[in-house]
Amino acid sequence: MSEIIVIGLGVSGLACAMELQQQGLSFTAFEKELMPGGLTRSERMDGFTFDYGPHVILDTPKLFDRLSLELEDCACQSSIFLNTAKILSIPAPIQHHLHHLPLAQRLRVFSDILCRNAKRSSATPGNFQEHILSQSGQTLFELFFQGYETKRLRFPLTDIDASMPNRIQPPALAQLFGVGATGTQSACGGHDARFKYPRAGGIDHLPRAMSATLPHGRLHFEHVLSEIDLQKKQVTFANNHQAFFEHLVLSLPLPDIISLIKNVPKAITAAAEQLNFSSLYILNVGLDKPLSPSWAIGRIPRQDTDFYRVTIPSHYAKACAPGGSDSLTVEVAHHPQRYPLSEQEVRQRIYAGLKQLGILDSQDSITVEWLHNVRYGHIIYGHKTRAALALMVAYLNQNGVYVCGKYGEWRDMLMSHAMQSGINTAHRIIAATTEK
Ligand SMILES: Cc1cc2nc3c(=O)[nH]c(=O)nc-3n(C[C@H](O)[C@H](O)[C@H](O)COP(=O)(O)OP(=O)(O)OC[C@H]3O[C@@H](n4cnc5c(N)ncnc54)[C@H](O)[C@@H]3O)c2cc1C
The missing domain is CATH 3.50.50.60 (FAD/NAD(P)-binding domain)
Structure with a gap:
């Protein structure tokens, strides 16, 4: 079975994981904080x-x-x-x-x-x-x-x-x-x-309710992504944990994603400056x-x-x-x-x-x-952002990496839009795994 890794458990990463689970696909998820939620903590x-x-x-x-x-x-x-x-x-x-x-x-x-x-x-x-x-x-x-x-x-x-x-x-x-x-x-x-x-007070009840639907053994907190090796298809975390992926879903901010990629082409670094x-x-x-x-x-x-x-x-x-x-x-x-x-x-x-x-x-x-x-x-x-985004997303997709959520897709989104972005990403992975 192909390995699916989801990194970032804000509402978009959580929605992606929920959809993968609903469709019967196994995944492993990592989040840098102690709790899920990202901006909704x-x-x-x-x-x-x-x-x-x-x-x-x-x-x-x-x-x-x-x-x-x-x-x-x-x-x-x-x-x-x-x-x-x-x-x-x-x-x-x-x-x-x-x-x-x-x-x-x-x-x-x-x-x-x-x-x-x-x-x-x-x-x-x-x-x-x-x-x-x-x-x-x-x-x-x-x-x-x-x-x-x-x-x-x-x-x-x-x-x-x-x-x-x-x-x-x-x-x-x-x-x-x-x-x-x-x-x-x-x-x-x-x-x-x-x-x-x-009703109980605190928007964090939303991500908590989302994460409660997921198998806890699949969710790993306090894992800060520190390197992405697209050649080896491997991610490394600050605590030295490493994992291989076939499909990688990232909802962390796009400038951070690009800066974590090993040997990233100059054109992609230049695009990230936009x-x-x-x-x-x-x-x-x-x-x-x-x-x-x-x-x-x-x-x-x-x-x-x-x-x-x-x-x-x-x-x-x-x-x-x-x-x-x-x-x-x-x-x-x-x-x-x-x-x-x-x-x-x-x-x-x-x-x-x-x-x-x-x-x-x-x-x-x-x-x-x-x-x-x-x-x-x-x-x-800015006037060059759209073209730069298209270049970065194409490069990531060619390497089995999918960006989702407000800062992954780099687009203003409400929580509901970020969730939909996570769900859409899950569907893209489901389509890619069934094509094989
Ligand atoms: C001030 C403000 C107010 C808002 N108000 C509303 C509102 O009232 N209603 C509404 O619908 N929307 C609102 N939004 C928008 C909403 O917050 C976002 O659309 C949504 O929360 C984005 O979720 P996300 O999962 O895409 O991103 P995030 O919540 O940013 O999730 C990304 C996750 O990645 C993790 N991460 C980052 N770096 C690493 C790393 N190196 N390794 C591992 N994990 C990492 C983060 O900890 C985080 O959990 C508001 C946004 C802001 C900024």
């Missing part, structure tokens, strides 16, 4: 449960039917702190709540919509900024998208390829007058006003009293604060904080060259910004704090 501190990054379940594909996992239906308010002189907060998505804008801005949006409808230009946008402008119009671009996307990506928007996957919807005339306003979609993509979350990203500082805070805002997810395009998103997880997941208290999560994107920030600087700036926006009055109520860095945060497509 959680930490428990002083009665608070903090997710590694704020995570909500926006859709539940069929795979969820096989899990022993209780989910809560959540509905929460989200808010946008607009880029105006006066602090102005309106619900997300902005396109669906245009009637909350002051009259002067509504008139400008009205004129943008008329212009767009009159032009109906078929010219393809040359970059991400032009793409957003063609969808949102100049006024919403200035009020929200320009500031938000610049802070989220920390990359010049004109240097980003227009084809970078995103979900920006155009505004419609009716929404200027509050007709057809809905609270079901977020301003920058996800349908985050209604979602699901593990993989741009921004890192994320994530500050989780536990407070001994409730916070005053009523919303749970706040988006901040304003340039006078560093963070682009603030989440109050205890507003949708009561089990994540002790009674009478709240938890807060703040995300700041950074990059060593494009936007360098030390841990000390980011902490100071976050607290100053939270005070300025009236989200947190003082630091006195903080009982616990956890700041950590996510190296691969947001994936960014």
Whole structure:
């Protein structure tokens, strides 16, 4: 029987392993951490449960039917702190709540919509900024998208390829007058006003439920992949464990995969240099009293604060904080060259910004704090990224290596998309093994 090795047990690697098992194929899986989950891990501190990054379940594909996992239906308010002189907060998505804008801005949006409808230009946008402008119009671009996307990506928007996957919807005339306003979609993509979350508290219940369906003897934790030898078809781990493969599934970040390959061709190393990203500082805070805002997810395009998103997880997941208290999560994107920030600087700036926006009055109520860095945060497509990706993936596939998941495929994905990517990879292996 051919040897199938799965490395990386985030939700994509777990979904791949579940599908291989369901189809009767044997595999061995390795993960560098002590627990499965990757980005969907959680930490428990002083009665608070903090997710590694704020995570909500926006859709539940069929795979969820096989899990022993209780989910809560959540509905929460989200808010946008607009880029105006006066602090102005309106619900997300902005396109669906245009009637909350002051009259002067509504008139400008009205004129943008008329212009767009009159032009109906078929010219393809040359970059991400032009793409957003063609969808949102100049006024919403200035009020929200320009500031938000610049802070989220920390990359010049004109240097980003227009084809970078995103979900920006155009505004419609009716929404200027509050007709057809809905609270079901977020301003920058996800349908985050209604979602699901593990009832017991902590997104890690999802990967834990997934791994519980797998044979434990096949899962090996604390195995850090340190070398891939494509000639010998062998992987080596930092603890010196070695294994041979016929098919290798990798969901670790693509730049790391390429750097671990022995004798990798120069063209492939050069292609990996086209993989741009921004890192994320994530500050989780536990407070001994409730916070005053009523919303749970706040988006901040304003340039006078560093963070682009603030989440109050205890507003949708009561089990994540002790009674009478709240938890807060703040995300700041950074990059060593494009936007360098030390841990000390980011902490100071976050607290100053939270005070300025009236989200947190003082630091006195903080009982616990956890700041950590996510190296691969947001994936960014430059103008050469797609071609570089095609080259790297073809090279890996020729050598029996399949990449899956958000950072393996190098594509923005929700958890459900990452799971589907794992399932699709399992099907490719099943097809390859039955061809023989
Ligand atoms: C801040 C943030 C918030 C998000 N919020 C949401 C949300 O609300 N809803 C949603 O649906 N999606 C959300 N996402 C997207 C979601 O997290 C991802 O799509 C999904 O978790 C990706 O899973 P994955 O398995 O592809 O990758 P990962 O979770 O990154 O899994 C990769 C695995 O590989 C392991 N690994 C890495 N290197 C090695 C090595 N050398 N050896 C062995 N193992 C290794 C890692 O430990 C990890 O377990 C969010 C993402 C971020 C960054």
